[in-house]
Amino acid sequence: MxxxxxxxxxxxxxxxxxxxxxxxxxxxxxxxxxxxxxxxxxxxxxxxxxxxxxxxxxxxxxxxxxxxxxxxxxxxxxxxxxxxxxxxxxxxxxxxxxxxxxxxxxxxxxxxxxxxxxxxxxxxxxxxxxxxxxxxxxxxxxLEPDARARFAQIQQDVAALSAKFSEHVLDATDAWSWTTTDEAELVGLPADVLAQCRADARDAGEDGWRLNLKMPCYLPVQAYADNRALRERLYRAHGVLASDAGPSELDNGPLIDRILALRAEQARLLGHADYAELSLTTRMARSADEVLAFLRDLAARALPHARRDRAELETFARDTLGLDALQPWDLAWASQKLREARYSYSGQEVKRYFTGPRVLAGLFDVIHSLYGLRVEEDSAPVWHEDVRFYRLVDGDGRPVGQFYLDLHAREGKRGGAWMDDCRNRRDRADGSTQTPIVYLVCNFGRGVDGAPATFSHDEVVTLFHEMGHGLHQLLTEVGELPVAGINGVEWDAVELPSQFMENFCWEWPRVEAMTAHVDSGAPLPRGLFERMLAARNFQSGMQTVRQLEFALFDMELHVGDPPADVLALLERIRDEVAVNRPPSWHRFPHQFAHIFAGGYAAGYYSYKWAEVLSADAYAAFEEQPDAVAATGARFRAEILARGGSRPALENFRAFRGRDPRIDALLRHGGMAPEASAAGAGSPA
CATH class of the missing domain: 1.20.1050.40 (Endopeptidase. Chain P; domain 1)
Structure with a gap:
């Protein structure tokens, strides 16, 4: 061949x-x-x-x-x-x-x-x-022939524009770097980040430390660099990626306007009022009004917590850090300092315990305890030396599926984390079954000079999240391709299995088992974990309204005619829900690949919608802590195994025995009132 x-x-x-x-x-x-x-x-x-x-x-x-x-x-x-x-x-x-x-x-x-x-x-x-x-x-x-031809052309144009949008973000990110030979400018940065920056400079034929805008470098700079000017330098560079502030050939602004116009035309051709109405024909949510009401209900619950979070941060920054005006590039740094002061631990201290091999072993153990399946190393041709390949087998050693794992950031690799299918399950006429294969992709830092990679707890949560998507695809028992795995699942329910898996990163026995200090090999101390647990909902109000800002912006973009000024719309949404306001020159939409180069257009609300489902699903495990295997078997049978073969709400009802409720989400986020109406604001 x-x-x-x-x-x-x-x-x-x-x-x-x-x-x-x-x-x-x-x-x-x-x-x-x-x-x-x-x-x-x-x-x-x-x-x-x-x-x-x-x-x-x-x-x-x-x-x-x-x-x-x-x-x-x-x-x-x-x-x-x-x-x-x-x-x-x-x-x-x-x-x-x-x-x-x-x-x-x-x-x-x-x-x-x-x-x-x-x-x-x-x-x-x-x-x-x-x-x-x-x-x-x-x-x-x-449609009539002429309209049908126009509709097909729109689909081609949107596909091409979306691909170009993603390319611009990748190219603009890869094009930026900054090198310093003065280590004093990098005070506060973790040792592993400094080592990687030193290695990047060496690989580029430079002296000193080479910084970039990829997340393993950008996020630690924002959170840990004591040099305020350095934080501002990277924040400004990242904030205008792929926009009118950079090379015109990489400006996503014209692409955004064109994509929105084409989507609106596409919806009108099919007889829909707007693209939001068209998009929601394949979702759990029944209308844009229902989605907007859900988001604004959640915003009303979260905003008091978010405003309290912001006020506490401002007071701490002024009184302890000497910052009279809290700038956007101060937020992550000041928040980290406040977390350390309040809970007596550092995220970098925790990161030293989450070594790559140990985290993977812990993840695979969770899969075994929930579903009785083993993850074993396998071999396959791969696209990069970073990639590992595994097989999933049942208790009798029968293959269930396989997956590729590509964990580390590098040049030429799109940012973010995702799961995609390589081959789906299919039951063939001859009685054989084609088992599924998936890709699991992240963008974490790598180990340097022979040391294993270490992951922040947030990165561990991300890995579990993507594995949850992978298990949704791998554990399907549906043999018809169009509804096997995540195929045919309503988009606003597809995050349920992924967000569900995140919860197991907060259970002490599992965390203890998946940690081994990079130097000593000792597991995470219980006292340190308790401080992490106490800090779990640190600034959860601010984090929630940030996601609601994105979701409201996305939905409002696609309701009615496209806005004449996308940035002005975003500012109106921020007037409504934001407590941390980016500067006017910031160009967040130009990097919002989820809705302009992914599948989340008029669907970004899905993260919060599905979080109601996932929190409520995990609550079933909390209610019966001694029946993990039995509850896991029911979750697998009624949700994961069913794929898209029946509506997601029916899957949930079959697992929980009732409609979803928002209570668990509010409780897990530290925003639950003393008494709340069961089911209020939930996607049922």
Whole structure:
């Protein structure tokens, strides 16, 4: 097999894929998919085996190859790979637009749904066809030819603009660095960060310490650098990434305006009032008004706590740190100082205990205790030496799934953390089962000079979060591709399993087991953990309203006509909920890839919406602390295993025996009133 992207016989051959493989492979697979579409729309019979399975065969191969290309473009981006990706992107987008718009295929699916055989279908199979009919309508299949063509063009344009948005953020981040030879400017920075900056300078052929805007460097500077001018330097550089304050060719401002205009036009073509209404057709939430009411209800509960947090920080900064005016680049630093003063510990002290190997062992132990599954090292071709590969097996040693783990930040790798699927579960006609494979990607710092990597507790929480997404995909027991794993799950429920996993980072026996000091090997002392626990809700009010600011901004962007001034809209949202106000020159929207280059447009509220579900789900474990395995088995069976085969609210009700309640979220966040109305403000 000369082109590794056309080889589906085993695991992806990431070590062999080159940019010049991309376009030929995608062209071949597109031709196969078009031929399958033609056969499906001209076959004499209309049945599941004649219509659905052949389409799934062809589109799965295309999807798996394209996912490999997109994944590489995100984690080992090069000019040649980017060029190949952008050359193939319009072709793939055109095909999927045509697939969802094909009138003959739409009519065949309608006939299939009405056929006698439908009465004997499984719940999952019924859901596949129902979702397909919905997606035909949302894809423009019922539009007149001219409108259908325009709709397809919009989809292509938005896909290209979103890819460019992400590229601009990556390029602007990679382009910035600052080197100093004066170690006195770096006072306060943790030793591991200094070591990495020294290594980065050495690799660049420079003397001294080289700083950048990637999170393993940027966040410690903001939190620990005593040099106020240094904090300001990086804050200002980061705050205007990919904006009008930098190179015009990397300015995301025009892309934002164009994306919003195209989304609004797309919604109107389908008969929706705006993009928010269109987006919510596939969510748990029923309307933008419902979402906005939920967010504002939560804001009303959180704002008193947030204002108290801000007032306490200002008082501490003035009286203890000598800062009369608290600037944005002071917030993280002053907050860290206040945390240390109030709770007598430093995040960097804690970080020394969370060594990479120990954290992974602890994570895998949580998976075993919840679901009776073992994580074992496995081997596979990989895209970078950082990457590790694992398999998940049941108690009898049978394979459940596999996953790649790529933990460390590097040049050419998109920032953030995410899970994506490499191959989904599928039950085949011959009785065999294709097991799922996922990618788990983070951007943590690495160990230097032979020392193991150490993670902050926040990073440990992030790792557990992404593993939660991975388990949602890996533990599905649904064999129909379109509703296996997270496929077909409402977007505002997809964060439930990931946020649920975060809670286990706060249980003492698990934390003790996953810690080993980088120098002594000793576990985290119980006293230090108790101080961490006491500080768990430190500034939770401020953190909550910050997320609500993003969610309200996103939803208001997509309600009604696009705003004439995006930044002015953001300022109005901040008038409503913000307690920490960025300066007017800050360009947060220009980096907001979740909604402009990801799947969260008119959906960023999902994090808070799903947090109600996840907190309430974890409360089931709190209520029965001696029945972890039994409760874990129910969580797996009713939520993880079900995938998108039934509505998320039905999954939750099957697990909890009732509708979700907001009480656990408020309690976990330290914002619970003494008495609250059960279910108030919750997504039921």
């Amino acid at each position: 000369t082109n590794p992207l056309l080889d589906f016989s085993a695991l992806p051959r990431f070590d062999a894929i080159r940019p010049d493989h991309v376009v030929p492979a995608i062209d071949t697979l597109l031709a196969e998919a078009v031929a399958a579409l033609t056969r499906a729309t001209t076959a004499a019979a209309v049945s599941w085996d004649d219509l659905v399975e052949p389409l799934h065969d062809a589109t799965e191969r295309l999807g798996r190859a394209w996912n490999q290309v997109g994944h590489l473009n995100a984690v080992v981006n090069t000019p040649a790979l980017r060029e190949a990706y952008n050359a193939a992107l319009p072709k793939v987008t055109r095909f999927h637009s045509a697939l969802r718009q094909d009138p003959a295929l739409y009519q065949r699916f309608r006939a299939l749904a009405a056929a006698p055989e439908a009465a004997g279908w499984s719940v999952a199979r019924r859901r596949v066809v129902d979702n397909a009919l919905r997606d035909f309508r949302l894809g423009g299949a019922e």
